[in-house]
Amino acid sequence: MLSLASCFIPPLAGLPLGGYAAIAFLLAGSILLLPAAANLLTQPLAECSTSVAWRLAAARLLSAPGYAVVAAAGVLTSVALAVAMAIMVASFRESVDEWLGQLLPADLYLRAGRAQSSAYIGEEFAGRDCPDTRHQAP
Secondary structure, three states: OOOHOOOOOHHHHHHHOHHHHHHHHHHHHHHHHHHHHOOOOOOHHHHHOOHHHHHHHHHHHHHHHHHHHHHHHHHHHHHHHHHHHHHHHHHHHHHHHHHHHOOOOOOOOOOOOOOOOOOOOOOOOOOOOOOOOOOOOO
């Protein structure tokens, strides 16, 4: 219920905080409901048979919600970290873009040649009327 209500919270300063709260409420609610749902589903299996193997399997299934909560909490933590990382990367990109826009406001940028290049013009680019003075003695 809280998750659905959080979906209608408008963004604050461009951040969808209501969406983040909705995801957090949904994940936390599913973790809290997981033990009850697992007990509800496994309880009928425990009463089906009186054999020892069946009773051991049913006991294992009945104790599984505790393990499932730990696994679901791990998923919740990983989702929270992924969201935090995505927010951080998006914020960094926006900051760098704004900084470059302020630092380099020109419409056209030119750059010098590579450091290894020289001012030598090859024969294929030299005009026919330019004498070749490279091999002449001074």
